[in-house]
Amino acid sequence: xxxxxxxxxxxxxxxxxxxxxxxxxxxxVGLQLVPLVLLAERKLLGRFQARYGPNRVGPYGALQPLADxxxxxxxxxxxxxxxxGVLFALAPVISILTAVAAFSIIPFGNVQHIFGERVGLYxxxxxxxxxxxxxxxxxxxxxxxxGGWSSGSKYxxxxxxxxxxxxISYEVSQGLALVGVIMTAQTLSxxxxxxxxxxxxxxxxxLAGFLIFLTAxxxxxxxxxxxxxxxxxxxxxxxxTEYGGGRFASYYFAEYLNVLVVSGIVTTVFLGGWLLPFGIxxxxxxxxxxxxxKMTLITFLFIWVRATxxxxxxxxxxxxxxxxxxxxxxxxxxxxAVLVVVTH
Amino acid sequence: MAAPASESPAPGARPAVxxxxxxxxxxxxxxxxxxxxxxxRETWRTFRETVRGLKTTLGRMVEAPTTVQYxxxxxxxxxxxxxxxxxxxxxxxxxxxCVGCSLCAAACPxxxxxxVAAENTPENRVSAGERYAAVYEINLSRCxxxxxxxVACPFDAITMGHDYELSDYDRADLIFTKEMLLAExxxxxxxxxxxx
Numbered sequence: 001x002x003x004x005x006x007x008x009x010x011x012x013x014x015x016x017x018x019x020x021x022x023x024x025x026x027x028x029v030g031l032q033l034v035p036l037v038l039l040a041e042r043k044l045l046g047r048f049q050a051r052y053g054p055n056r057v058g059p060y061g062a063l064q065p066l067a068d069x070x071x072x073x074x075x076x077x078x079x080x081x082x083x084x085g086v087l088f089a090l091a092p093v094i095s096i097l098t099a100v101a102a103f104s105i106i107p108f109g110n111v112q113h114i115f116g117e118r119v120g121l122y123x124x125x126x127x128x129x130x131x132x133x134x135x136x137x138x139x140x141x142x143x144x145x146x147g148g149w150s151s152g153s154k155y156x157x158x159x160x161x162x163x164x165x166x167x168i169s170y171e172v173s174q175g176l177a178l179v180g181v182i183m184t185a186q187t188l189s190x191x192x193x194x195x196x197x198x199x200x201x202x203x204x205x206x207l208a209g210f211l212i213f214l215t216a217x218x219x220x221x222x223x224x225x226x227x228x229x230x231x232x233x234x235x236x237x238x239x240x241t242e243y244g245g246g247r248f249a250s251y252y253f254a255e256y257l258n259v260l261v262v263s264g265i266v267t268t269v270f271l272g273g274w275l276l277p278f279g280i281x282x283x284x285x286x287x288x289x290x291x292x293x294k295m296t297l298i299t300f301l302f303i304w305v306r307a308t309x310x311x312x313x314x315x316x317x318x319x320x321x322x323x324x325x326x327x328x329x330x331x332x333x334x335x336x337a338v339l340v341v342v343t344h
Numbered sequence: 345m346a347a348p349a350s351e352s353p354a355p356g357a358r359p360a361v362x363x364x365x366x367x368x369x370x371x372x373x374x375x376x377x378x379x380x381x382x383x384x385r386e387t388w389r390t391f392r393e394t395v396r397g398l399k400t401t402l403g404r405m406v407e408a409p410t411t412v413q414y415x416x417x418x419x420x421x422x423x424x425x426x427x428x429x430x431x432x433x434x435x436x437x438x439x440x441x442c443v444g445c446s447l448c449a450a451a452c453p454x455x456x457x458x459x460v461a462a463e464n465t466p467e468n469r470v471s472a473g474e475r476y477a478a479v480y481e482i483n484l485s486r487c488x489x490x491x492x493x494x495v496a497c498p499f500d501a502i503t504m505g506h507d508y509e510l511s512d513y514d515r516a517d518l519i520f521t522k523e524m525l526l527a528e529x530x531x532x533x534x535x536x537x538x539x540x
Contacts, residue, residue, distance in 0.1 A: 048401045051411045308401040309394065324387060 018119055023104070026123050030103045034256045035065035041256075041303045048307035072252075075245035082152025083242065091150060092243065092250035095143030099257035102136040105129055106264035107191045109274050109287030121288055122191070129190035130178050133265060134171065137220060141167045143254065144222075144229060148239035159238025162314065163229040166219055169321030170226075174216035176329035180209040180336035181269050190265075194273030201272035208332045210270045212325055214301075217262040219321070222255065223302055225309035228317060263298035267291055271298075420536035426489045426504040427533065429482055431525040434472060440526070441501035442480060443473030451496035456486035473499075480522035485515050506533045 039054070042064065046053025054061035079088050104123025111120045126132050141163060148160020182188060184205065185196035193202075203210040219226035230238040240251045267273060271294050274287035282290075312320065412419055421427065432441045444461030460479035470476035494503050502525075509532055512518050 044405070047405045047409065050404055050407060051409045052413075304398060304401065308397045 022119065023123060026104055027100060030100060030257060030260065033260055034253055035069070037256045037259060037299055038065045038068070038252075040299070041306075044300070044303045045307050048304070069249060072244075072249040073246050077245055077247070080152050080242050084150040084152070087146045087150035088242075089247070091143050091145075091147030092247045092254070093143075094146065095140060095254035096250045096257075098136040098140040098143065099254040099261060102133055102140075102261045103257060103264070105132055105190060106261065106291075107194060107268055107273060108291045109284060110191060110195075112284045120191070121284075125189055125191050128188050129193070130175070130182065130188060130269075133261075134175055137171065138167070140254070140258070143251075144239045147243065147251070151239070151242035153242050155235045155237070155241045156239050159229045159235045159241070163222065163239060166222075166226065166228060166317065166321075169318060170216040170219035170325070173212055173321065173325040173329040174220060176326070176333050177209040177213035177216065178269065179333045180206050183333075183336055183340050190268050190273075193269055194275065197272040197275055201270065201275070201277075203270040206270065206332075206336070208328060209336075210266075212329045212332065213270070214266060216321075216325060217266065218302070218305065219317075221258045221262055221302075223259065224306035225312050226317060227311060228314060259299060259302055260295065263295040263302070264291070266298050267294040418532075418534055420534040421506050421508070422536050425506050425508075426491045426494075428484065428505045428507040428510060428529070429487075429493070429520070429525055430503050430505045430529060431480065431522065432501055432503065433526065437472070439469065440471040440476060441499045442477045442497075443471050443499060443501070444475045444477040444480075445498065447496045447498065448493035448502055451492040453490060453492065454486045454488045456483040457481070457493060458483075477522060480525065482520045482525065483518065484510055484520055485518040505529055506531075506535060508533060 039062065043053040043061065052061075054064040057063040057067045079085065105126060107120070107122040107125065109121030113119075144163045145160045148156040148158075148163065151157070181193060181202050184202065185193045187193060187196065218224070222229045228238075230240070235241070240248055243251060268291075273294075274290045276282065276290060433439060434441060444459055446459045446461065449455075449457040449459050458479065458481045459477050461475045462478035464470060464474060464476055489504070491504050507529060510518070
């Protein structure tokens with residue numbers, strides 16, 4: 001029996017101050033990336049529609065996110081009389097908390113030696129990486145569910161209900177799509193999965209899994225074409241209809257942070273994380289930039305798809321999730337399992 | 345327990361009706377319990393169309409935006425564009441062309457022109473005719489820019505200019521007086537070139 005219970009296995013010891021510094025740094029970097037994604041989305045959506053996007057605040061509109069945030073944070077905090085006060089205030093907190101927590105497992109690089117300390121360039125390398133992600137992904141929907149339900153508005157309620165149904169439909173396929181990779185890599189640790197991609201990035205042998213995971217991720221992050229939860233046209237904003245000011249900003253922040261998290265996971269699991277092709281081995285400090293570059297590509301894909309595809313109808317969403325994605329994901333898992341058994 | 349309706353119907357009860365099986369007619373919905381024929385092909389088609397859509401939007405992205413950056417960059421107007429009115433003077437004598445005949449006010453369908461005429465005297469000669477417009481006001485908040493005043497004027501004293509930037513903070517400021525209409529207008533609106 002071990003004297004101390006071990007919650008998650010880590011490969012090495014890190015000093016406590018390293019862990020604190022790391023968490024502050026990751027939170028700060030995540031916080032800085034969100035406005036960039038926000039701006040990039042608005043500028044790119046503009047370009048996709050043959051217009052400029054925001055270009056009035058600051059050079060090339062670069063200060064637009066700042067202006068938005070200042071506007072939202074200086075607004076009055078209000079809530080509808082029919083709402084449930086505690087939950088109404090709690091829901092955006094859950095959303096933002098889970099998004100930040102999920103962000104902490106994205107590995108930006110392997111263990112480096114900085115000032116004589118061994119520092120892993122990630123928040124925490126849990127031995128249950130994808131499970132941790134799905135756990136927080138599932139809790140994140142409580143943010144949307146509670147927010148929509150406690151608003152006391154039919155639109156918010158409908159948006160939240162759709163959100164719940166969507167989560168159930170797509171999280172299954174998302175998880176199954178990752179199972180193929182986990183079986184091939186023989187590990188649940190995200191750094192381990194990256195290391196296992198030294199020979200070939202997994203998006204080539206696991207192309208089907210890659211596509212399924214990507215599609216399901218669009219649904220998981222409530223992004224177009226699966227943004228039924230928000231559906232401005234018929235639900236006037238869905239679960240966040242009744243939210244304004246800082247709380248709305250929290251939801252907004254969480255949404256874009258979730259996009260970043262999913263980009264990071266796709267990068268880690270399918271695009272080889274910090275690895276470069278053609279046997280290039282740069283020094284360790286380049287790794288985070290490689291990861292960020294790959295994340296940028298996936299985020300661009302997210303924006304590109306949003307600019308292209310119309311929102312799915314509710315029954316289309318359901319039948320696509322259950323009748324197309326789930327069988328494909330299952331088939332992918334099955335074939336991978338057989339191949340893993342045969343080749344090992 | 346009520347007795348079956350067929351046996352000894354109670355007085356006043358509904359007469360027994362022969363029960364016929366409901367015929368659904370055309371309202372039959374066929375329930376398919378297997379993937380519809382051609383499902384794989386449909387899925388593949390959807391995938392292809394999605395990729396085609398992505399290609400289309402990417403093509404738009406590399407093109408230059410078509411936005412006109414309005415306050416800095418203005419859409420040029422055609423020569424016959426009907427913007428804000430102008431009143432004119434004779435270039436040689438400097439006298440006003442308007443003789444206060446009120447034909448423009450009569451032609452105006454929006455009833456936004458007000459003309460008060462006065463007699464020219466040798467000491468105070470304002471226009472070339474016998475009379476002149478002592479008051480000439482156009483209420484631009486009512487004007488529909490139809491150009492009938494321009495057509496009605498026998499002396500070409502009033503014409504439509506090219507200025508379309510007419511917003512103001514106060515309705516009263518939109519009543520343009522004779523002095524404002526006579527003044528050399530700011531050329532704020534670019535004119536469209538030949539063939540543009």
